[in-house]
Amino acid sequence: MRIHRLKDFYTGLLFLFFGASAMALATGYQIGNAAKMGPGYFPFALGALLAALGIILLIRSLREAKEPKERPSFQVKPLALVLSSVVLFGLVLRPLGLLGSTVLLVLLSSMGSHEFRMKEALWNAAVLVLIVFVVFVCFLEFQVPFWPLFLARRT
Amino acid sequence: MELLSNLALGFQTAVSPLNLLYCLVGTLIGTLIGVLPGIGPVQTIAILLPTTFGLPPVSALIMLAGIYYGAQYGGSTTSILVNVPGEASSVVTCLDGHQMARQGRAGAALTIAALGSFFAGSFATLILAVLAVPLSELAFKFGPPEYFSLMVFGLIGSIVLASGSLIKAVGMIILGLLLGMIGTDVTSGAQRFVFGISELADGIGFVSLAMGLFGICDIVNSLEKREKRDILKGRLTGLWLSRGELKESAPAVLRGTLCGSLLGILPGGGAILASFTAYMLEKKISPQPDSFGKGNIRGVAAPESANNAAAQTSFVPLLTLGIPPNVVLAMMAGAMMIHGIQPGPRVISSNPALFWGVIASMWVGNAILVLLNLPLVGVWVRLLSVPYRLLYPAILLFCCIGLYSVNNNTFDISLTALCGLLGYVFYKLECEPAPLILGFILGPMMEENLRRGMLHSRGDPSVFFTRPLSLAFLLMAAAMLVIVALPAIRRGREKAFQEE
Numbered sequence: 001m002r003i004h005r006l007k008d009f010y011t012g013l014l015f016l017f018f019g020a021s022a023m024a025l026a027t028g029y030q031i032g033n034a035a036k037m038g039p040g041y042f043p044f045a046l047g048a049l050l051a052a053l054g055i056i057l058l059i060r061s062l063r064e065a066k067e068p069k070e071r072p073s074f075q076v077k078p079l080a081l082v083l084s085s086v087v088l089f090g091l092v093l094r095p096l097g098l099l100g101s102t103v104l105l106v107l108l109s110s111m112g113s114h115e116f117r118m119k120e121a122l123w124n125a126a127v128l129v130l131i132v133f134v135v136f137v138c139f140l141e142f143q144v145p146f147w148p149l150f151l152a153r154r155t
Numbered sequence: 156m157e158l159l160s161n162l163a164l165g166f167q168t169a170v171s172p173l174n175l176l177y178c179l180v181g182t183l184i185g186t187l188i189g190v191l192p193g194i195g196p197v198q199t200i201a202i203l204l205p206t207t208f209g210l211p212p213v214s215a216l217i218m219l220a221g222i223y224y225g226a227q228y229g230g231s232t233t234s235i236l237v238n239v240p241g242e243a244s245s246v247v248t249c250l251d252g253h254q255m256a257r258q259g260r261a262g263a264a265l266t267i268a269a270l271g272s273f274f275a276g277s278f279a280t281l282i283l284a285v286l287a288v289p290l291s292e293l294a295f296k297f298g299p300p301e302y303f304s305l306m307v308f309g310l311i312g313s314i315v316l317a318s319g320s321l322i323k324a325v326g327m328i329i330l331g332l333l334l335g336m337i338g339t340d341v342t343s344g345a346q347r348f349v350f351g352i353s354e355l356a357d358g359i360g361f362v363s364l365a366m367g368l369f370g371i372c373d374i375v376n377s378l379e380k381r382e383k384r385d386i387l388k389g390r391l392t393g394l395w396l397s398r399g400e401l402k403e404s405a406p407a408v409l410r411g412t413l414c415g416s417l418l419g420i421l422p423g424g425g426a427i428l429a430s431f432t433a434y435m436l437e438k439k440i441s442p443q444p445d446s447f448g449k450g451n452i453r454g455v456a457a458p459e460s461a462n463n464a465a466a467q468t469s470f471v472p473l474l475t476l477g478i479p480p481n482v483v484l485a486m487m488a489g490a491m492m493i494h495g496i497q498p499g500p501r502v503i504s505s506n507p508a509l510f511w512g513v514i515a516s517m518w519v520g521n522a523i524l525v526l527l528n529l530p531l532v533g534v535w536v537r538l539l540s541v542p543y544r545l546l547y548p549a550i551l552l553f554c555c556i557g558l559y560s561v562n563n564n565t566f567d568i569s570l571t572a573l574c575g576l577l578g579y580v581f582y583k584l585e586c587e588p589a590p591l592i593l594g595f596i597l598g599p600m601m602e603e604n605l606r607r608g609m610l611h612s613r614g615d616p617s618v619f620f621t622r623p624l625s626l627a628f629l630l631m632a633a634a635m636l637v638i639v640a641l642p643a644i645r646r647g648r649e650k651a652f653q654e655e
């Protein structure tokens with residue numbers, strides 16, 4: 001057995017996984033019957049449908065494909081940097097204030113570009129901090145302090 | 156005339172200084188993001204949604220609607236001048252619009268795009284006003300089975316728009332429906348799929364999901380592609396159309412408008428589908444089909460009118476039936492719910508000022524766009540010279556700040572990153588996220604109507620097939636599935652999407 005359509009294969013696995021987990025979790029809720037559906041009824045049915053579609057895709061992926069085998073290609077760097085900059089922003093927003101989190105987000109995410117230059121990114125961060133200050137702090141009265149906690153305490 | 160008094164009420168609301176201001180802001184932002192490739196109305200509405208919390212709901216909706224149709228104007232500017240579609244719905248405008256620009260007729264192309272859009276916008280606003288009352292009255296006759304079948308119809312309709320495999324699109328819908336189940340079940344109060352995370356008790360935030368799947372995922376993909384843009388350096392001379400050009404494009408504008416108005420109302424339709432169809436239609440009925448793609452003004456006039464008309468008529472199903480026909484309108488539905496308005500037939504009667512105000516503001520906004528846009532073309536073009544490497548950190552930043560202000564918690568930000576990862580995986584596997592979002596929005600409503608319908612019929616599913624309206628929706632949905640699955644049409648669809 002050989003897998004000819006990798007994208008179909010992975011999608012099938014994904015659907016099967018989500019469908020099967022939905023079914024498994026739904027059995028933990030009350031299923032009820034068709035006339036009086038419990039909270040588990042609809043999710044269970046949907047999960048079954050999704051799992052079935054996943055199986056169809058898996059079977060189909062074994063079929064000979066016309067186009068040459070295409071491996072989904074991906075680059076780790078932009079993905080990792082952009083996603084981690086977002087998560088980091090959430091983590092440091094309260095301790096470091098808008099100022100610190102903005103600078104960190106801009107610098108870290110900028111590194112995801114193949115044209116990254118530190119000096120330019122620093123300028124960009126400075127401009128964006130200014131915009132954030134004017135728009136979100138002055139106008140929209142954002143809920144989070146602008147300055148980092150350790151600076152705010154001193155003053 | 157009831158229609159006139161309704162419209163009068165609408166204009167009264169729309170031209171109040173505050174609403175006029177937000178209409179202006181919305182259309183300006185819409186044009187701006189329409190001009191910039193890589194950020195569309197979906198992401199923008201998601202980003203700006205939290206900032207509208209403090210506004211009265213009318214002003215908020217007026218601004219958000221302005222973003223949608225404003226983006227249609229802005230998208231054409233980029234298509235014509237840079238040959239990069241600023242918006243997915245302006246893809247076909249590139250074909251003839253950019254050729255016109257190369258021949259030194261950029262001014263004429265921009266003018267016809269703006270005038271065509273304005274005509275289409277005015278016409279579509281009128282259609283919306285005329286259809287709204289009868290349709291919402293029809294909707295009052297709907298019981299749970301009709302609503303359920305209508306939603307099935309709407310969801311199947313969204314497949315038509317998704318490119319690629321049918322099975323994948325259906326799977327994405329179901330996945331969206333399942334994601335919509337997360338949180339507290341309305342009927343029984345049971346917590347579903349929350350994994351003990353208290354932030355999930357209210358469900359996944361719509362903004363997080365949309366921003367992750369569209370906003371963040373788009374950024375990562377653009378970074379991988381390393382796109383380069385070349386900007387047309389020529390100066391813009393002469394925005395006026397010649398008499399011949401006007402005569403040639405007027406019927407195309409009319410056809411595009413009709414085509415777009417119709418496709419906008421259908422579920423799964425909207426600006427993208429409308430512009431493609433209008434272009435194809437124009438090419439088919441033209442005596443010289445060869446001249447398309449070489450700077451034929453009709454190839455600009457028709458799709459530009461169609462996308463704007465469709466952008467506006469797609470509000471019809473949302474405001475009258477409560478069913479969003481495409482992703483942008485799903486965002487609008489989300490926005491309405493956040494503001495405490497349940498989209499549906501009740502909006503007209505319970506909130507007439509809001510309903511008619513939003514409709515009237517569309518006409519006002521279209522007028523603003525024509526007046527502002529042509530003089531501002533130079534500014535928009537200069538904006539395009541801001542390199543993407545400076546732009547995307549800014550987009551990310553505004554996304555994050557917006558996300559935090561939805562619920563004032565940082566959990567949503569991490570959740571968005573997770574959705575971004577999921578969106579990236581989907582993109583690599585060629586699964587379209589649009590059906591998922593629609594499923595997510597409709598999921599809870601669908602389940603509720605299914606449960607109620609089955610409760611009334613005591614567990615007999617035939618109720619969905621014996622009530623005429625419900626049966627009609629299901630038949631239409633089945634017909635649509637068959638049509639999409641037919642090999643001939645499938646090939647045509649693939650071809651249309653490849654031209655992007």
